Amino acid sequence: xxxxxxxxxxxxxxxxxxxxxxxxxxxxxxxxxxxxxxxxxxxxxxxxxxxxxxxxxxxxxxxxxxxxxxxxxxxxxxxxxxxxxxxxxxxxxxxxxxxxxxxxxxxxxxxxxxxxxxxxxxxxxxxxxxxxxxxxxxxxxxxxxxxxxxxxxxxxxxxxxxxxxxxxxxxxxxxxxxxxxxxxxxxxxxxxxxxxxxxxxxxxxxxxxxxxxxxxxxxxxxxxxxxxxxxxxxxxxxxxxxxxxxxxxxxxxxxxxxxxxxxxxxxxxxxxxxxxxxxxxxxxxxxxxxxxxxxxxxxxxxxxxxxxxxxxxxxxxxxxxxxxxxxxxxxxxxxxxxxxxxxxxxxxxxxxxxxxxxxxxxxxxxxxxxxxxxxxxxxxxxx
Numbered sequence: 001x002x003x004x005x006x007x008x009x010x011x012x013x014x015x016x017x018x019x020x021x022x023x024x025x026x027x028x029x030x031x032x033x034x035x036x037x038x039x040x041x042x043x044x045x046x047x048x049x050x051x052x053x054x055x056x057x058x059x060x061x062x063x064x065x066x067x068x069x070x071x072x073x074x075x076x077x078x079x080x081x082x083x084x085x086x087x088x089x090x091x092x093x094x095x096x097x098x099x100x101x102x103x104x105x106x107x108x109x110x111x112x113x114x115x116x117x118x119x120x121x122x123x124x125x126x127x128x129x130x131x132x133x134x135x136x137x138x139x140x141x142x143x144x145x146x147x148x149x150x151x152x153x154x155x156x157x158x159x160x161x162x163x164x165x166x167x168x169x170x171x172x173x174x175x176x177x178x179x180x181x182x183x184x185x186x187x188x189x190x191x192x193x194x195x196x197x198x199x200x201x202x203x204x205x206x207x208x209x210x211x212x213x214x215x216x217x218x219x220x221x222x223x224x225x226x227x228x229x230x231x232x233x234x235x236x237x238x239x240x241x242x243x244x245x246x247x248x249x250x251x252x253x254x255x256x257x258x259x260x261x262x263x264x265x266x267x268x269x270x271x272x273x274x275x276x277x278x279x280x281x282x283x284x285x286x287x288x289x290x291x292x293x294x295x296x297x298x299x300x301x302x303x304x305x306x307x308x309x310x311x312x313x314x315x316x317x318x319x320x321x322x323x324x325x326x327x328x329x330x331x332x333x334x335x336x337x338x339x340x341x342x343x344x345x346x347x348x349x350x351x352x353x354x355x356x357x358x359x360x361x362x363x364x365x366x367x368x369x370x371x372x373x374x375x376x377x378x379x380x381x382x383x
Contacts, residue, residue, distance in 0.1 A: 001039045007040055010175075021315055025047065028047070046303050048311055049312050053301075055344040067087065071289075076188065077188065078242065082242055083238075097239065110148070115368050126377060134256045137256065138249065138252040139162060142161075142162050144248075145247035146161055150240075168194070170183050171185070199237060206221070220239070223236075246358060250362070251362045268332075288310070288311045289309070292309060317345075322345045
């Protein structure tokens with residue numbers, strides 16, 4: 001359990017660059033097995049890398065043994081009325097709002113604009129000596145997201161908005177020390193700027209409703225003002241704050257990882273056909289936390305009420321007993337298999353009632369990007 005009060009917090013937050021399981025997790029799996037206990041930021045936590053237990057935690061519904069839980073510092077960053085904190089009816093309702101803008105039924109309306117933006121950006125990058133792929137893909141997807149959400153078109157406004165999210169991102173998984181100059185403090189400042197912008201936009205829309213084509217903010221404002229919706233202004237603000245981050249950050253990271261592996265494996269690149277989804281990648285995500293509501297006994301483990309379970313999906317994706325040589329890039333491993341993203345051994349987009357509402361949007365972004373990249377461009381990767 002580590003030291004008194006701080007537990008193993010310092011070890012937990014040490015960054016690493018390997019594509020393998022976190023050294024913090026790996027060392028303890030080797031010593032204690034797939035389920036072990038620790039203490040992080042003052043909270044007793046059960047860490048699970050066991051596929052069966054992870055699946056049980058994900059599949060629990062509104063009246064479950066496990067409830068969504070995050071630290072106070074993370075709640076302050078994300079927003080206490082964020083989708084991540086809701087349960088039951090409210091969670092289902094807010095998920096529906098997300099799917100209204102980025103779910104499967106919305107993809108047709110997004111396709112033309114997303115493809116046009118991707119082709120335009122690829123063309124502009126092609127005349128440059130080099131580009132930082134993570135930065136330019138993040139900027140491209142962020143620009144698309146804020147255009148659809150808020151109808152942002154002014155380059156300075158978009159740039160300022162992106163900078164606030166960059167500050168937010170750098171402190172998202174950091175030691176919660178709220179002192180000027182720390183990553184956590186800068187993260188809170190980034191959130192503060194973004195939320196202030198959202199509230200200003202909402203006030204402007206109320207004073208002067210837009211005519212013509214509606215954006216996502218118009219839809220949310222109508223929900224708030226309808227008098228028939230449970231959506232509050234605080235819930236809407238936290239939702240509108242989280243969506244740009246969800247739309248561009250993990251997607252751009254996955255695209256960069258895919259690009260890296262494809263360029264290092266010419267045979268895979270030659271055979272890549274996006275339309276039949278030859279490419280499948282492990283999506284390395286942070287732990288997902290659930291509060292234990294009552295004593296639970298699973299597979300011989302007693303998990304006490306009041307503790308927290310951290311599900312660590314990466315361990316399932318890199319399990320050598322399930323996947324041969326899991327650290328090797330081998331897209332052919334999926335041939336003949338029907339991959340269920342919510343299965344015990346593949347949960348790149350979560351699972352159960354918490355399955356990612358924007359999963360299909362992320363896949364669409366990747367499919368369009370790689371289709372145009374591999375069919376129309378030549379490129380060289382510089383380390």
